[in-house]
Amino acid sequence: MAGSTLRDVARRAGVSIRTVSNVVNGSVPVSDELRVRVQAALDELDYRPNLVARNLRRGRSGMIALVVPELDVPYFAELAREVITAARAHHYVVMLDQTDGDGERERELLGRESRATMFDGLLLSPLSISADELRRRTNRVPVVLLGEHIFNGSFHHVAIDNVVAAREATEHLLGLGRRRIAAIGDQPYSTGETAQLRTTGYRQALERAGLTVDDELIVPTPRFHRHLGAQAMERLLALPEPPDAVFCYNDLLAIGAMHTLTRAGVRVPDDIAVVGVDGIQEGRYSSPSLTTVAPDKAAIARTAVSTLLGVIDGSAPVPTETKAPHRLVVRESTAGARTD
Amino acid sequence: MAGSTLRDVARRAGVSIRTVSNVVNGSVPVSDELRVRVQAALDELDYRPNLVARNLRRGRSGMIALVVPELDVPYFAELAREVITAARAHHYVVMLDQTDGDGERERELLGRESRATMFDGLLLSPLSISADELRRRTNRVPVVLLGEHIFNGSFHHVAIDNVVAAREATEHLLGLGRRRIAAIGDQPYSTGETAQLRTTGYRQALERAGLTVDDELIVPTPRFHRHLGAQAMERLLALPEPPDAVFCYNDLLAIGAMHTLTRAGVRVPDDIAVVGVDGIQEGRYSSPSLTTVAPDKAAIARTAVSTLLGVIDGSAPVPTETKAPHRLVVRESTAGARTD
DNA sequence: CATCATCTCTGCATCGTTGCAAAGCGCACG
DNA sequence: CGTGCGCTTTGCAACGATGCAGAGATGATG
Numbered sequence: 001m002a003g004s005t006l007r008d009v010a011r012r013a014g015v016s017i018r019t020v021s022n023v024v025n026g027s028v029p030v031s032d033e034l035r036v037r038v039q040a041a042l043d044e045l046d047y048r049p050n051l052v053a054r055n056l057r058r059g060r061s062g063m064i065a066l067v068v069p070e071l072d073v074p075y076f077a078e079l080a081r082e083v084i085t086a087a088r089a090h091h092y093v094v095m096l097d098q099t100d101g102d103g104e105r106e107r108e109l110l111g112r113e114s115r116a117t118m119f120d121g122l123l124l125s126p127l128s129i130s131a132d133e134l135r136r137r138t139n140r141v142p143v144v145l146l147g148e149h150i151f152n153g154s155f156h157h158v159a160i161d162n163v164v165a166a167r168e169a170t171e172h173l174l175g176l177g178r179r180r181i182a183a184i185g186d187q188p189y190s191t192g193e194t195a196q197l198r199t200t201g202y203r204q205a206l207e208r209a210g211l212t213v214d215d216e217l218i219v220p221t222p223r224f225h226r227h228l229g230a231q232a233m234e235r236l237l238a239l240p241e242p243p244d245a246v247f248c249y250n251d252l253l254a255i256g257a258m259h260t261l262t263r264a265g266v267r268v269p270d271d272i273a274v275v276g277v278d279g280i281q282e283g284r285y286s287s288p289s290l291t292t293v294a295p296d297k298a299a300i301a302r303t304a305v306s307t308l309l310g311v312i313d314g315s316a317p318v319p320t321e322t323k324a325p326h327r328l329v330v331r332e333s334t335a336g337a338r339t340d
Numbered sequence: 341m342a343g344s345t346l347r348d349v350a351r352r353a354g355v356s357i358r359t360v361s362n363v364v365n366g367s368v369p370v371s372d373e374l375r376v377r378v379q380a381a382l383d384e385l386d387y388r389p390n391l392v393a394r395n396l397r398r399g400r401s402g403m404i405a406l407v408v409p410e411l412d413v414p415y416f417a418e419l420a421r422e423v424i425t426a427a428r429a430h431h432y433v434v435m436l437d438q439t440d441g442d443g444e445r446e447r448e449l450l451g452r453e454s455r456a457t458m459f460d461g462l463l464l465s466p467l468s469i470s471a472d473e474l475r476r477r478t479n480r481v482p483v484v485l486l487g488e489h490i491f492n493g494s495f496h497h498v499a500i501d502n503v504v505a506a507r508e509a510t511e512h513l514l515g516l517g518r519r520r521i522a523a524i525g526d527q528p529y530s531t532g533e534t535a536q537l538r539t540t541g542y543r544q545a546l547e548r549a550g551l552t553v554d555d556e557l558i559v560p561t562p563r564f565h566r567h568l569g570a571q572a573m574e575r576l577l578a579l580p581e582p583p584d585a586v587f588c589y590n591d592l593l594a595i596g597a598m599h600t601l602t603r604a605g606v607r608v609p610d611d612i613a614v615v616g617v618d619g620i621q622e623g624r625y626s627s628p629s630l631t632t633v634a635p636d637k638a639a640i641a642r643t644a645v646s647t648l649l650g651v652i653d654g655s656a657p658v659p660t661e662t663k664a665p666h667r668l669v670v671r672e673s674t675a676g677a678r679t680d
Numbered sequence: 681c682a683t684c685a686t687c688t689c690t691g692c693a694t695c696g697t698t699g700c701a702a703a704g705c706g707c708a709c710g
Numbered sequence: 711c712g713t714g715c716g717c718t719t720t721g722c723a724a725c726g727a728t729g730c731a732g733a734g735a736t737g738a739t740g
Contacts, residue, residue, distance in 0.1 A: 003457065003480055005726055016690045021728065031688065048480065051458040052396045053726035056695050061392055062455070063435070071424065072621065077417035084411065084438060093455050095403070096436040098424055115402070115433050117343065118391040140343055140388065226625045255625050262627040281412065285566045285595050287602040287627040345696055356720050361698065371718065393696035396725050 004045040013041035024049060064308060065119045066094050067109060068146075069101040069127045073224075074280040075250065076125070079146070082301035083123060090309055095119060101127035101223065110137035117141070121308045127191060142311035144304050147194065147295075156311060156319050158304045160295045160326040162194055166201025168328055169247050169275045169293050174209050176273055176334060178245035181206065182217040184232040184257060185224060185249025195220075198249045198277070217243055224249060229256025237264055244272055245334075251276035251283045251292050258286065258333065274333040288332035300324040344385040353381035364389060404648060405459045406434050407449060408486075409441040409467045413564075414620040415590065416465070419486070422641035423463060430649055435459060441467035441563065450474075456481050461648045467531060482651035484644050487534065487635075496651060496659050498644045500635045500666040502534055506541025508668055509587050509615045509633050514549050516613055516674060518585035521546065522557040524572040524597060525564060525589025535560075538589050538617070557583055564589060569596025577604055584612055585674075591616035591623050591632050598626065598673065614673040619666075628672035640664040 006024075010017045015034060022028040023038040024047075030038070041047075055061045066083050068076040076098075084094045095115075099105040106129040110116055121142035126134065134143075135154060144156040173181050183202045187195035199218065206213050219235055221228040229248055233256065236243055248254035254276030261268050268274055268288050276283060279294020303322050310316030346364075350357045355374060362368040363378040364387075370378070381387075395401045406423050408416040416438075424434045435455075439445040446469040450456055461482035466474065474483075475494060484496040513521050523542045527535035539558065546553050559575055561568040569588060573596065576583055588594035594616030601608050608614055608628050616623060619634020643662050650656030 007726080017726090018690055018728085019688085022689085025728085029688075034689085046480075048454075048457050050396075050726050051455060052392060052401055053695090054728075055458075056390075056392045056396050056697090056725090057727045057729085059695070063458075071421045072414070072418040074412070074414065074417070074622075077414070077420075078412045080417075080436070081411045081438060084436060093435055093437065093458075095433055096420070096424060097433065098421060114388075115391060117388050118395075118403075118433075140386075226621070230625070259625045259627060259629075281566070282414075282622050285570070285599045287599060289599075347696080357696090358698085358720060359718090362719085365698085369718070374719085390696050393725090394698075396695090396727090397697045397699085399725070 003050065004047050005050065006047075009038065009041045009045055009047050012045060013038045060312075061118055061120050062091060063093050063095055063119050064121045064123060064305070065097060065116070066123045066125075067097045067099060067106075068125045069099055071096065071098045073252065074282055075252075075278040078280060079297050079301060082298045083305060086298070086301040086305040090305060092120075092305070092309070099127065103127075103129055107133065107137070110134075110141070120312045123304050123308060129191075142308060144308040144311065146300065146304055153319055153321065156307050156316070156321075158300055158307065158322045158324055159194075160293075160300075161323045162197035163201040163204065165277060165293045165295075165326050166198035166247070166249075167205045168201075169277065170202045170205035171209075172291070172328055172330070172334060173245040173247060173273055173275060174205060176245070176269070178243075178273055179211065180214075180217070180241065180243045181245045181247060182219065182236050182243035183247045183249070184219050184221060184229055184236075184253050186218050186220040187222070188220060195249055202247055221249075221253060224252055226252045226256035226259070229253030230260045231256075233257035233260035237261075237266070242272070245269075246272060246274050248274065248276045251278040251280045251290060254290055254292070254333070255282065255286055258288070258290070262287075269332070269334050279329060283331070286333075288335075291331045291334040292329050293326050294329050296325045296327075343390065344387050345390065346387075349378065349381045349385055349387050352385060353378045400652075401458055401460050402431065403433050403435055403459045404461045404463060404645070405437060405456070406463045406465075407437045407439060407446075408465045409439055411436065411438045413592065414622055415592075415618040418620060419637050419641060422638045423645060426638070426641040426645040430645060432460075432645070432649070439467065443467075443469055447473065450481070460652045463644055463648060469531075482648060484648040484651065486640065486644055493659055493661065496647050496656070496661075498640055498647065498662045498664055499534075500633075500640075501663045502537035503541040503544065505617060505633045505635075505666050506538035506587070506589075507545045508541075509617065510542045510545035511549075512631070512668055512670070512674060513585040513587060513613055513615060514545060516585070516609070518583075518613055519551060520554075520557070520581065520583045521585045521587060522559065522576050522583035523587045523589070524559045524561060524569055524576075524593050526558050526560040527562070528560060535589055542587055561589075561593060564592055566592045566596035566599070569593030570600045571596075573597035573600035577601075577606070582612070585609075586612060586614050588614065588616045591618040591620045591630060594630055594632070594673070595622065595626055598628070598630070602627075609672070609674050619669060623671070626673075628675075631671045631674040632669050633666050634669050635666045636664055 006017045006020045010020045020038050022030050023035055087094045123144050125146040147159040185195055186199045203213050219232040221232055248257055254274050258268055258274055266272055276290055276292045279292045283290030283292050346357045346360045350360045360378050362370050363375055427434045463484050463486055465486040487499040525535055526539045543553050559572040561572055586597055588597055594614050598608055598614055606612055616630050616632040619632050623630030623632050
């Protein structure tokens with residue numbers, strides 16, 4: 001029951017511990033005769049290396065942590081999937097934690113008694129923590145930031161170009177002939193940088209089209225959840241002059257918005273076209289299916305993981321700001337065709 | 341940069357390593373004078389305990405692994421969220437891995453060179469691996485199984501009562517007056533036990549209502565994904581006598597099915613009522629919103645974690661089969677009211 | 681035949697922490 | 711004043727693995 005150790009195997013095979021280790025690792029040549037004998041002992045005792053001990057000796061754990069606000073938000077679940085896959089390609093495993101966007105939890109994560117030291121590095125998708133704090137707390141552990149916040153070059157960072165993504169989404173709506181385009185999801189305060197970038201892109205698109213931005217059409221939401229999208233849409237429908245299209249800052253907001261529209265008998269896209277961001281699977285089977293700006297999550301994950309591993313092995317000391325690709329996926333919610 | 345150790349702190353404070361350790365852990369009393377001095381040294385050097393070393397010494401890692409088929413399947417993401425939360429309450433962290441339902445991956449997970457030894461225990465949601473194999477491979481690591489497969493009492497196991505859940509879902513449809521009720525998601529082969537249990541419940545409900553089961557209405561699907569639900573529904577619509585209700589073995593199948601129905605101009609629930617299983621958030625904002633049998637995921641997670649920890653500390657040697665609660669959540673997809 | 685290079689194999693030290701037992705110290709008590 | 715008790719503090723060993731340097735054995739070479 002209690003796992004056997006190198007010592008047990010060595011005793012059984014009548015060789016030194018070191019020789020068993022050599023057989024297990026295969027790095028140092030071992031004579032055929034001994035190898036066979038040791039291998040037999042390994043099999044009989046069903047030896048499994050104690051990775052904790054190995055890690056201590058090697059100074060590496062082979063584990064990274066991925067910290068996201070909420071794992072049950074599809075975007076993060078899908079991203080986590082890709083991160084796990086990308087990490088596996090480098091023989092790394094991934095510990096997952098979620099902060100619920102709670103700054104306290106984020107801080108605790110990096111604090112004195114945290115488990116952070118167990119990991120070779122951290123992939124962090126911070127919501128509430130400030131750049132200063134992060135800097136103060138991460139002087140030990142290699143960190144790569146994902147998608148959120150701007151930390152003006154002091155951190156490794158992987159994200160899509162949010163301004164461009166938002167501009168393209170809005171331009172797509174303009175291309176349909178819509179002129180009264182709303183935006184759902186602005187976050188005009190210090191930790192809402194991502195949202196603000198999307199607002200910037202939205203404004204750019206309208207201005208380039210020679211339209212004036214109607215601030216009434218920009219509805220802020222504290223988070224990016226379905227029910228907040230639904231609420232925001234209600235507010236927009238109550239306007240004297242409702243919009244004819246909505247750019248939602250993520251797909252969940254868009255799905256919430258479409259929920260409100262469907263209930264209100266407003267046709268999508270005929271009366272109001274809807275576009276989201278994130279490219280989550282849910283949007284492919286919603287009714288109507290959702291047009292979205294889809295970040296290349298696999299690319300984000302691969303880049304983030306390899307950047308992090310670079311920091312870990314010291315080959316990437318200078319913070320890099322990587323822009324990951326995205327593409328517009330057009331579906332029914334902005335298609336010319338009727339929904340039903 | 342390189343983290344300071346107990347030795348460094350001890351040197352600086354002019355005390356023994358052991359005393360520093362005592363201050364850090366707080367378990368053994370230390371005189372005020374020394375504690376202050378040591379604490380100062382700890383702060384100055386920003387000491388963080390090396391958890392790998394601590395784990396080696398203590399023989400516990402404080403980590404469990406959660407292995408699910410696919411993390412981007414909402415049910416598993418939501419379950420993972422609860423598991424992480426439940427584990428945190430016990431000061432445990434959770435490593436996440438996914439197998440893609442690939443038996444090879446599941447086997448590898450338990451194999452010789454796996455990371456399994458790094459964890460104190462495993463929460464496993466197996467898809468393809470057989471009971472025998474699992475038994476052969478898990479003689480070392482404490483394991484609790486989640487929701488899938490039947491392993492006739494040789495493993496700790498937490499799941500809802502699938503037969504009852506399926507029966508209740510079907511009875512709900514019967515209660516609406518529907519009489520031609522289809523089922524989507526059967527898996528009539530060795531690793532599809534969960535699906536088979538749901539088929540059993542479905543049959544029970546029909547038989548108790550004095551109806552005969554029309555095997556044509558039971559559409560198998562190899563997995564529980566949206567597009568397979570959509571395909572299955574197409575098949576049902578093509579029948580000479582289509583159903584007036586569908587029980588889908590999970591919410592994704594149901595959402596796929598509703599997608600097909602909406603496109604085909606079939607009204608839900610007026611023409612065909614739909615019910616799913618899993619209680620994922622997506623179903624609350626789908627159009628129409630989805631009636632579902634919702635397992636209490638938090639309860640499943642709590643039970644699974646505390647059972648696992650019981651196995652780990654040896655206080656729960658006999659395999660327990662726990663039935664977690666579930667409840668029927670009625671929404672638009674089976675409501676009397678019109679959708680639009 | 682002596683010498684040296686080569687190839688296996690081994691023992692020791694070490695990673696950073698904690699368990700254990702005993703040392704050191706002060707104080708109360710006979 | 712000596713003994714014993716309780717409290718704090720310490721040194722040593724150990725968790726299980728690997729790096730390193732060196733010991734043996736073997737073969738090649740002059």
